[in-house]
Amino acid sequence: MSLRFDTVTVIGVGLLGGSLGLALRERELAGRIRGVGHRRSSLEAALQRGAIDAAHEDLAEGVADADLIVVCTPAATALAQLAEIRAHCRADAVVTDVASTKSRICAAGRALWPAPSRFVGSHPMAGSEKFGPEHAVATLYEGSVTFVEPPADHDPDAYAIVRGLWEALGSRTVEIAPDDHDAVVARTSHIPHIAAACLALLAAEQPGARAAAGGGFRDTTRVAAGRPEIWRDICLTNAESIGAGLQALSKLIAEAADAIGRGDATALEAFFERAGEARRQVTEK
């Protein structure tokens, strides 16, 4: 399959949207790249970086003639924009997104786009704690994994185009049901992020923390430097899995605290051994 789009509209021109524009241009996959955003400064930065050819503050105008639309706004914003995109886009436009939560967005896509649906939800696992079009790079998606919802009542061409898009940008696509996706990323990304945020707040309360914070603290809390709007929206759109996971996390913390409280050397050593083994299991490639 050879991919080539006349007009791609990228909604949200931050790190993910800006990098998508740069990658499409570098690989000559798009004739024209439109950027939609509500902040003039971000649109200007994306234009200057060459990530987009044209800037639109009006969503309806920006999506009107696109054959591919990629929604790169934070998850709750993306969810809220789908109805307007559907109302103004071409009937044959292929639509996908990059949000870190999938259940609600894919359900909205299925509700808005009639079968065979041309909306296919995706989640490229790319990015960093940096944000904004000034940090966009054409290589952002190379070597990443992109989760794509499994084919259901989708239009087969639209489905193939969305998978092909991510693969053309150097990502490996993996099918996963939206509910399973959200449960897994809650425990591998969302809850670790919330915990890192809590650890940063906890340390900042303590006088003298700066002198004592070393490489371990920096690594453990690195993700807490991410963009607040992204993480707010992730929490809003994956509340159930995150809520259940935070309860389980609190239970594990309480177990450790109990063992510490009773000075149980055997239980503590077993706890840290199990944790080291758990990490090896989850991170080994």
Place this chain on the structure above:
Amino acid sequence: MSLRFDTVTVIGVGLLGGSLGLALRERELAGRIRGVGHRRSSLEAALQRGAIDAAHEDLAEGVADADLIVVCTPAATALAQLAEIRAHCRADAVVTDVASTKSRICAAGRALWPAPSRFVGSHPMAGSEKFGPEHAVATLYEGSVTFVEPPADHDPDAYAIVRGLWEALGSRTVEIAPDDHDAVVARTSHIPHIAAACLALLAAEQPGARAAAGGGFRDTTRVAAGRPEIWRDICLTNAESIGAGLQALSKLIAEAADAIGRGDATALEAFFERAGEARRQVTEK
């Protein structure tokens, strides 16, 4: 001050003790380096690496003729060894340790060594999640910070020797009262470590976690790969500060969970903004 020891005894020849031996040798600070350990395999590895000249399984024998003794065993073991060291070491030996908790060890040092005390507690903030003499390097302490208990009823020469030792190895010494030390490192190191361990356990419970665990998860949980005995002993010897901090952590997690439960976008954005600011404040140099 020119430092030069006839006989240095390093108790515990893992990453910290082995690296100390290598660093002393490279800088020609010791005529002879004795290693004490209870595992023959670690002693053999330390001998092979050139970290020690002689291996002792018997503590009393190992410390008998040393002019400097550095206790590099996990914190609870170090605490338990002090009385035997005191009973068998020379009266003029200078004694220090490298344990990550200081209140109980420094209190034991003050109780065992008569004023002017030749025991001075220290904590070099060096190391990694690797362990064992096979990972020892002569440069481990270079560029690190070493916390040293403030001078109280110490022998001034012994005090100067301990500070001079760490500085000779390339570390910067910072005085901090043992109780303050333990409160600060609870929040910058011990609690982040326990949280990372809980996050690893939480992810491992979830099918499919391995495919979804990316760089963020690896960084957030990196410290959970540390040595179980070290962390067991840290928990046993800093139970009060860690216990209080874990309670505060659980409260922060509960606050985030509440905001997620009621879908409070404003509170969530403010939470992540405060956390990002807190991290910048603690980690900026």
